[in-house]
Amino acid sequence: MEKSSLYEELRGNRYPGRGIVLGRSKDGSKAMLAYFIMGRSENSRNRIFSRTADGIRTEAFDPAKLSDPSLIIYAPVRGFENRLIVSNGDQTDTIYEGFQNGKSFAEALSVREFEPDAPNYTPRISGVLYFADRDFSYELSILKSDRMNP
Numbered sequence: 001m002e003k004s005s006l007y008e009e010l011r012g013n014r015y016p017g018r019g020i021v022l023g024r025s026k027d028g029s030k031a032m033l034a035y036f037i038m039g040r041s042e043n044s045r046n047r048i049f050s051r052t053a054d055g056i057r058t059e060a061f062d063p064a065k066l067s068d069p070s071l072i073i074y075a076p077v078r079g080f081e082n083r084l085i086v087s088n089g090d091q092t093d094t095i096y097e098g099f100q101n102g103k104s105f106a107e108a109l110s111v112r113e114f115e116p117d118a119p120n121y122t123p124r125i126s127g128v129l130y131f132a133d134r135d136f137s138y139e140l141s142i143l144k145s146d147r148m149n150p
Contacts, residue, residue, distance in 0.1 A: 014039065018088040022138045024128045031129050031136045035076045035086050043067045053064075054079045055092075071115055071122075087126035089115060095126060105139045114145045121145035 010016050037058070039045040046065045047058045050149040055077035060066040066073075074090040080099045085092050091112050098108020105128050115122040123144035128135050 010036075018122075018123050019127070020086050020088065020127050020139065020140075022086070022129060031084075031131070031138075033077070033084060033086055033129060034126075035088075037076075039072070044072050047072050049076075054057075055085075071117060082131045084129040084131070085126070086128070087124065088122075089124050091124050091126055095128065105141065108142065109141055112143055114143050120138070121147055 006021065010019075016036070016038055018037045019035070021032065023032045024030070025032055035056070037044075037047070039047070043066065046061050048058050048061045050059050051057075052075065055075055057075045058073050060069070060073070071089065074087075075092045076087060076089075078085045078092050078096050080096050083099060085095045085099075087095065092110065094112055095105060095108045098105075105126075107125075109126060112124060114124055121144070123142050125140075125142050127138060127140045130139075
């Protein structure tokens, strides 16, 4: 398997969709988190990131052009205590609320499934960074359909 950089992978991909990157800086001293989105439809392309008190939220760039906010307006990044949650949909809030109620990452996600966007059935990709003792660990989840796309 040939090794390539994320930059090169994204640069050569006309539609990378949404992505999450969790990792450690090259020198190992810092946690790294990246989230990116790209839309196919006009509605999906009509969004930008805005800062919130606890993370990042998507919002309509032009509210007059927003037709259906259900799968495109959400908080992809939220902090909770010593955790940083990232996801490609509104399940960020499900995880956040689960943590508030003492649930684990997996328990919080147990009530969710892939996105209801037939025929794509976009997987729900989620991650959490746990910070403790000047170090961190992470978990990643992918909830996807077993349906074959036509």
